[in-house]
Structures are given as C-alpha cells and as structure tokens.
Amino acid sequence: MLEIKDLHATVQGKEILKGVNLIIEPGEVHAIMGPNGSGKSTLSYVLAGRDGYEVTGGRIIYEGEDLTELDPEERAAKGIFLAFQYPVEIPGVPNSTFLNEAVNAVRRYRGEDELDKIQFVKMLRAKTKELNMSDEMLKRAVNVGFSGGEKKRNEVLQMAVLEPKLSILDETDSGLDIDALKIVSDGVNALRAPDRSSLVITHYQRLLDYIVPDKVHVLARGRIQKTGGKELALELEKNGYADYAGEEAA
Amino acid sequence: MTAVSFLEGGLDANRALPGDGLDWLKKRRDKGAEKFGALGLPTPKLESWKYTRLRPLDDNTYTPVLDGAGDASVKDLPSVGDVAGRLVFVNGKLREDLSDVSDLPEGVRFGPLDEILKDDPAWAEAHLGVVAQDADQAMLALNDAMMDSGFVLHVQKGVVLRKPVEVVMVGGMTDQPVAYFPRNLIVIEPNAQATLVKHHVGRGVGAYFANAATEIDVADGAIFKNYKVQAESMQATHVSTTHARVGRDATFESFNLSIGGLLSRSEAWITLAGEGAHCGFNGAYMMRGNEHCDNTSYIDMAVPNTTCKQVYKGVLDDAARAVFQGKIHVARDAQKADGRMLNKTLLLSNEAEIDTKPELEIYADDVQCAHGATTGQLDQTALFYLRSRGIPEALARNMLVQSFLGDALDEITDAHVREVFMDRVVHWLPAHCYLAGEWKESA
Ligand SMILES: Nc1ncnc2c1ncn2[C@@H]1O[C@H](COP(=O)(O)OP(=O)(O)OP(=O)(O)O)[C@@H](O)[C@H]1O
Ligand SMILES: [Mg+2]
Numbered sequence: 001m002l003e004i005k006d007l008h009a010t011v012q013g014k015e016i017l018k019g020v021n022l023i024i025e026p027g028e029v030h031a032i033m034g035p036n037g038s039g040k041s042t043l044s045y046v047l048a049g050r051d052g053y054e055v056t057g058g059r060i061i062y063e064g065e066d067l068t069e070l071d072p073e074e075r076a077a078k079g080i081f082l083a084f085q086y087p088v089e090i091p092g093v094p095n096s097t098f099l100n101e102a103v104n105a106v107r108r109y110r111g112e113d114e115l116d117k118i119q120f121v122k123m124l125r126a127k128t129k130e131l132n133m134s135d136e137m138l139k140r141a142v143n144v145g146f147s148g149g150e151k152k153r154n155e156v157l158q159m160a161v162l163e164p165k166l167s168i169l170d171e172t173d174s175g176l177d178i179d180a181l182k183i184v185s186d187g188v189n190a191l192r193a194p195d196r197s198s199l200v201i202t203h204y205q206r207l208l209d210y211i212v213p214d215k216v217h218v219l220a221r222g223r224i225q226k227t228g229g230k231e232l233a234l235e236l237e238k239n240g241y242a243d244y245a246g247e248e249a250a
Numbered sequence: 251m252t253a254v255s256f257l258e259g260g261l262d263a264n265r266a267l268p269g270d271g272l273d274w275l276k277k278r279r280d281k282g283a284e285k286f287g288a289l290g291l292p293t294p295k296l297e298s299w300k301y302t303r304l305r306p307l308d309d310n311t312y313t314p315v316l317d318g319a320g321d322a323s324v325k326d327l328p329s330v331g332d333v334a335g336r337l338v339f340v341n342g343k344l345r346e347d348l349s350d351v352s353d354l355p356e357g358v359r360f361g362p363l364d365e366i367l368k369d370d371p372a373w374a375e376a377h378l379g380v381v382a383q384d385a386d387q388a389m390l391a392l393n394d395a396m397m398d399s400g401f402v403l404h405v406q407k408g409v410v411l412r413k414p415v416e417v418v419m420v421g422g423m424t425d426q427p428v429a430y431f432p433r434n435l436i437v438i439e440p441n442a443q444a445t446l447v448k449h450h451v452g453r454g455v456g457a458y459f460a461n462a463a464t465e466i467d468v469a470d471g472a473i474f475k476n477y478k479v480q481a482e483s484m485q486a487t488h489v490s491t492t493h494a495r496v497g498r499d500a501t502f503e504s505f506n507l508s509i510g511g512l513l514s515r516s517e518a519w520i521t522l523a524g525e526g527a528h529c530g531f532n533g534a535y536m537m538r539g540n541e542h543c544d545n546t547s548y549i550d551m552a553v554p555n556t557t558c559k560q561v562y563k564g565v566l567d568d569a570a571r572a573v574f575q576g577k578i579h580v581a582r583d584a585q586k587a588d589g590r591m592l593n594k595t596l597l598l599s600n601e602a603e604i605d606t607k608p609e610l611e612i613y614a615d616d617v618q619c620a621h622g623a624t625t626g627q628l629d630q631t632a633l634f635y636l637r638s639r640g641i642p643e644a645l646a647r648n649m650l651v652q653s654f655l656g657d658a659l660d661e662i663t664d665a666h667v668r669e670v671f672m673d674r675v676v677h678w679l680p681a682h683c684y685l686a687g688e689w690k691e692s693a
Contacts, residue, residue: 048638051630076640088635092653102639109640158639
C-alpha cells in the first residue's frame with residue numbers, strides 16, 4: 001500500500017526528516033510514536049502533500065505510484081486522508097457544505113456520479129449518528145468554535161464520509177475524553193478492511209488498546225529508530241524515549 | 251475652459267437637457283456649472299481624492315448623451331425577480347419599452363426625473379437639491395450642471411412597499427465615448443418603507459463616463475433599503491455621489507456590491523439627523539485586471555442616540571486597486587452614539603493594492619465607537635485543509651473567498667436580495683467554481 005524509502009524532507013530550509021523508511025501492507029495498522037518535535041507531523045504533511053514541506057530525497061510509493069509530484073487534492077482522491085493534529089477553522093463555510101464538496105470532488109475525480117442532495121444528507125446523517133455527533137455541528141462553520149474534542153471527532157467524521165484507503169491520524173486521540181476515544185476508535189476500526197491501511201500517530205499507549213496496531217515505530221531525530229509489535233508501545237510508556245535521544249545526526 | 255476638456259461641447263451642452271423651461275432648475279444648473287468651472291476635476295491634491303485619479307477623463311473626450319437612448323436591443327438584463335416596478339435606462343435615457351411601472355401601489359411614485367419635472371415641477375423644486383448640497387464637491391456640481399434624467403422614487407407617508415423597485419442603468423454600446431449624468435431623487439415619507447435595487451451594467455464595447463448623484467430623504471420612522479450592484483464594463487468610469495438624511499427612528503440600509511468597472515468611485519454623505527436614527531452602510535468589492543474601486547463615505551452622527559454600522563469587505567486580484575475611506579463623525583452633543591466600522595481586504599495577488607483609511611472623529615464623550623481595518627492573503631493553512639479533503643485548488647480558493655465576503659453580505663437584511671447578491675459573487679469567481687452546498691445555511 002505504502003512504501004517510504006529513505007525519505008528526506010525540509011521545512012523552511014531545515015531538514016526534519018532524515019531518511020525515513022517504512023512499509024505498510026494493505027490491511028495493516030501501523031502506529032508511530034516519538035518525542036515532541038521528532039518529525040511525526042512533518043511526515044504526515046509530506047504524505048498529504050502540503051506546500052512548503054519539500055521532499056529533498058527518497059521516494060513515497062503509494063499503490064505503486066510515486067506521490068511526490070501530486071497535489072494534495074489528487075492524493076485525497078486516490079484515497080489518502082490526513083486527520084490533522086490541529087484541525088483548521090474555516091469561518092463562513094458550513095461543515096455540511098464542506099463535506100458535500102469534498103465527497104463530490106473525490107467522486108468526480110474517480111469518475112463516479114456525484115451524490116445528490118438527498119443521498120448525501122442521508123449518508124451524512126448516518127455517519128454523524130455513528131460518531132455520536134449532533135446535526136447542529138453540521139450546520140456550523142467548519143471547526144469554528146468547536147471544542148478540542150469536537151474538532152477531533154469532526155476529523156473522524158470526514159474520514160468516515162470519505163472512506164479513505166490510507167488514513168493517517170495525527171494525534172487524533174489527544175484531547176478526547178474516554179467515551180470519545182472509544183467512539184473515535186470505533187470509527188477507525190469500522191474502516192479496517194483487507195484493502196485499507198492506517199498510520200496512527202500517538203503519544204499514548206492507551207489508544208492502541210482500542211486500535212490494535214500490527215506494528216509500532218519509534219520516530220526520533222527524523223528517522224525510524226526502532227520497529228516492533230504492540231509491546232513496544234508498552235515499553236515506551238515505561239521507559240520513555242531516553243534510549244533514542246542519541247546525538248543529533250548532523 | 252480647461253476644466254471640461256473631457257466633455258464634448260463643454261458645460262454649454264446642458265441647454266438641451268430636461269427642465270430647460272424651469273427657471274429654478276436653470277439657476278441650479280448655472281450655479282453647478284460655475285462651481286465646477288471653479289473647482290475643476292478633483293485631483294490627488296485633494297485629501298479625499300488622494301488615492302483615486304480620474305485618469306480615463308484625461309485620456310478621452312466624452313459626448314454627453316442628449317437625445318433618446320435609441321432602440322438597440324439590450325438583452326439579459328439583471329433583475330431580482332418579482333418587483334413592484336422597474337426602470338431601465340440606457341446611457342442615462344429611459345427605455346420605456348424595457349421598463350414597467352404600470353403596477354405601482356397607491357402612494358408610490360417611481361419614474362424618470364424628466365417626467366416628474368414636467369408633471370410636478372413644484373414638488374421637484376421642493377425636493378431636488380435639498381439633501382444634496384455641498385460647496386466643494388466638484389462631481390456633485392458637475393451633476394447639478396449636467397443632470398439629464400435618472401429616477402425619482404417617492405413613497406408617501408405610511409405606505410409600505412412590499413416588493414422592491416428596481417433600476418437598471420446600462421452603459422456603453424456606442425462608437426465614441428459618451429457621458430451621462432443621472433440625477434436620482436428618493437423621498438421616503440414618515441413611517442413609509444421601501445427597498446430599491448440598482449443594477450449598473452456595461453454592454454458592448456465603448457468607453458463611457460457615468461456621473462450620478464443621488465439624494466435620499468428617509469423621514470421619521472421610515473425604513474429605506476438601498477442595494478446597488480455595480481457591474482460596469484472594463485471601459486467604464488463610474489462616479490456616484492450620494493447624500494442621505496435619516497430622520498428620527500428611521501433606518502437607512504445600504505449595500506454596494508462592486509464587481510466591475512475600470513474606475514469607480516462611490517461617495518456617500520449620510521447624516522443621522524434624528525434621535526434613534528440607524529444606518530447600516532455596507533458593501534463588498536471584487537476587482538481584477540487593472541480595475542480601480544473607491545468607496546468613500548462620511549457618516550455624521552449629528553444628534554444623540556443614533557447607531558451606525560459599516561462593514562466593507564473586498565477581494566482584489568491581478569493588479570486591481572481599491573480604496574476605502576470611511577469617516578464616522580460624532581457631534582459634540584451626540585451622546586450615546588454607537589458607531590462601528592470595519593474594512594477587510596483579501597489580496598489574491600502581489601500586485602493588488604488597497605488603501606484603507608477608517609477614521610473616527612468623536613466630539614461627544616459618552617459614545618461607543620470602534621473601527622478597524624485588516625488586509626491579508628488567502629489563508630494557506632485553510633487552503634491546504636480543503637485540498638487535503640479532495641477539493642480542487644480553484645474551488646477551495648473560491649470557497650474561501652466566498653466565505654470571506656459572506657459576513658459582509660450577511661449585513662443585507664433582505665434575504666432574497668442577499669441570495670441574489672451572493673449569486674453575483676459566485677459568478678465573479680474564476681471558472682471551475684462548483685458549489686454543491688447551500689450557503690444560506692451559514693446565515
Ligand atoms: N514551518 C516550520 N518552520 C520551522 N520549523 C518547523 C516548521 N514546521 C515544523 N518545524 C520543526 O520541525 C520539527 C518537527 O516538527 P513536527 O511538528 O513534525 O513534530 P512532531 O513530531 O509532530 O511533534 P509533536 O509530538 O509535538 O506533535 C520541530 O522541531 C518543529 O519546530
Ligand atoms: Mg505533531
């Protein structure tokens with residue numbers, strides 16, 4: 001599904017990713033953990049194609065295709081979804097309009113018929129209910145005035161509506177209460193399928209009790225320093241990242 | 251006279267204009283001509299014209315349109331739909347075949363100025379030039395001298411006009427540059443209510459210069475909503491000067507949507523003259539190419555307990571320029587005045603430029619007033635967020651522009667007009683614009 005080879009990336013001239021290697025097979029869930037500032041969000045932005053995150057070396061192969069030259073909207077249409085660590089507020093654009101535009105844009109890109117208003121509303125209502133969100137949040141402007149947890153839920157709603165093949169969740173669990181964590185995890189698990197994969201960035205082992213990963217990676221100093229199974233998360237919880245502090249690769 | 255080199259025949263051309271037999275009007279024209287002769291065209295040396303130069307008037311000689319509008323076919327004129335009456339002017343002259351005022355309610359007069367000059371000169375004399383008086387406004391003086399037609403809207407005491415009335419002013423379609431000088435007179439008597447929608451459009455090729463003056467009297471307890479869409483051509487010079495007086499407990503609401511015109515200047519002078527008067531004076535401007543759009547206003551809160559709110563938002567692309575000059579003046583004894591002014595501009599290109607000058611001039615001590623101005627670029631983070639959900643860049647940009655202007659358009663209290671104006675905004679946006687959702691939901 002996804003193969004990252006020796007990926008180097010810079011932000012504003014500063015190299016943040018210094019040779020990341022990662023392979024995610026179809027159907028797998030991988031978790032990335034790592035200290036603050038180690039480059040986790042940078043990796044997620046690079047995968048989603050954000051301007052200003054420049055790939056200076058290596059390759060990202062997604063379903064056999066090199067992603068690096070593709071626009072963010074093309075990547076989205078091909079099934080990549082990033083749940084943002086800090087979801088963005090967009091005043092004046094109602095949440096439902098936003099979701100409708102997104103769904104239809106992706107469908108157009110794939111050569112599918114757009115959903116008409118009734119089909120869309122029906123689908124949206126069902127997903128909203130599954131995530132225990134109120135219809136009122138659909139009418140409000142995207143993320144404006146949403147609480148931290150509501151924003152994260154809204155990310156998962158977008159994911160549920162777009163049904164991506166590769167979901168990247170950047171600290172979607174941060175700021176969620178225990179019930180919300182369960183709901184959000186259910187949302188992610190609902191998308192688990194032999195042809196879908198997820199990359200879950202988190203600081204907390206607890207999330208991985210709900211979304212059980214196939215592999216856990218430690219990203220530190222711009223590289224994957226260690227890969228293991230679920231037990232690696234428990235070990236990190238106990239020992240912290242001291243083992244990976246090492247000296248800065250110049 | 252060098253001051254009128256831009257006008258074929260100079261100011262003498264006014265002898266063939268309507269109302270020539272009326273002594274009082276002749277005096278007014280002569281006075282206007284004299285004043286304009288002395289003042290000449292405004293230059294950037296004048297503080298209020300610092301950022302706007304009437305350059306097309308340097309480059310062209312315009313012929314005043316003295317006779318009929320011809321019968322050239324003009325199709326697909328804009329409309330808000332179900333209206334109480336509609337007047338269409340082409341290059342300043344009424345086109346009866348395109349107008350319809352056959353179904354006006356009792357107590358409402360809505361027709362061309364020249365007709366009222368003929369039918370009811372005493373009323374015209376009592377109202378024309380009463381609200382619009384200013385010693386130093388050259389463009390008003392020029393209109394005084396040259397006023398050709400324009401429209402009159404007169405709503406009698408207590409009459410509530412349920413549907414809007416509509417005016418379409420079409421310019422262009424001539425071989426040589428033309429000039430016309432609409433003079434509009436609006437009198438809303440005590441406790442009457444009316445809504446007016448004005449469309450300014452350019453058609454065909456050909457430079458034109460429209461210099462309009464509008465005077466508005468919103469009497470005690472009356473409500474008047476004044477909506478304008480300026481969609482002039484890329485060869486149009488559009489200058490409009492509005493004077494309004496708002497009486498006790500009266501409301502004057504204005505929205506100016508500027509979406510086209512090589513050079514435009516909309517200048518307004520509003521006096522909140524009676525206690526409890528309210529004014530909502532708002533607008534949006536969207537310019538591209540080398541268009542230049544100037545909104546200048548002066549709101550005088552002259553007596554205690556008045557309120558005014560001003561929201562102007564704009565989007566500038568390419569090498570477009572806009573000017574916002576707003577001044578709210580609170581007189582010494584105008585206690586409890588509540589005045590707010592906001593101007594926000596989004597620059598879509600590095601060459602676009604805005605000069606913004608919001609000002610408060612407060613002489614009373616017990617007031618609540620605030621003003622602000624911001625200029626910025628499209629939020630790149632928001633743009634990425636939308637694109638990361640599959641929304642193509644062009645559409646994502648349009649969504650952000652539309653939502654940016656949305657809260658200015660939200661100031662339009664007539665829901666139907668708001669929708670029509672939003673539709674005009676959408677049509678201004680670059681192609682590939684596609685919107686599935688209903689923006690109404692945000693209101
Ligand atoms: N626009 C930017 N300009 C300069 N430095 C940046 C920029 N964006 C990110 N960085 C730097 O890149 C490094 C990695 O940031 P990143 O957000 O990827 O960390 P992270 O692993 O997601 O951290 P956290 O766990 O706190 O979310 C940090 O040192 C950060 O300061
Ligand atoms: Mg991060």
